Each structure stands twice: as structure tokens, then as C-alpha cells.
Amino acid sequence: MKTKRNPIPAALRHEVFVRDGYRCRECGATNRDEKLEVDHIISVAQGGTDELDNLQTLCQVCNRAKSLRVWKSPVN
Secondary structure, rough: OOOOOOOOHHOOOOOOOHHOEOOOOOOOOEEOOOEOOOEEOOOHHOOOOOOHHOOOOOOHHHHHHHHOOOOEEEEO
């Protein structure tokens, strides 16, 4: 059974979007092209945290494709 975890605070989500220029770090889609989401680079299930350096902006399509693998973003 999955346990419910706390959502990422709105202020931190905004900070991630601003840092990433409101662009998907994988495909480059903007918030005008696709729905953007904040994603854990290393998932919480794999020991990742909600720290800024473990969060990135992905569009909904790229985030769904990511699944549980560790994402190697080309932007950095």
C-alpha cells in the first residue's frame, strides 16, 4: 500500500519553474506548449529529497515517460 506524501510547496514549485525558465528540461516545451510539472530527478522512492537541486521542470509527456529511471537531463 502506498503512503501519501506531502506535496511540494507552491513557493518551491515556483522557484523550480523560474530557475528552469518555464521550459521542460528534456524536450524544451514551454508552459504555452504543454502542461509543466515539477519532477524529482531522483525519486522519493529511491531516496531523493524535495531539495531544489533534486527538482526539475518536465512537461507532462516527458514526466510520464520517465517512470522510475533516474533522469539525465541534457541541460545543466
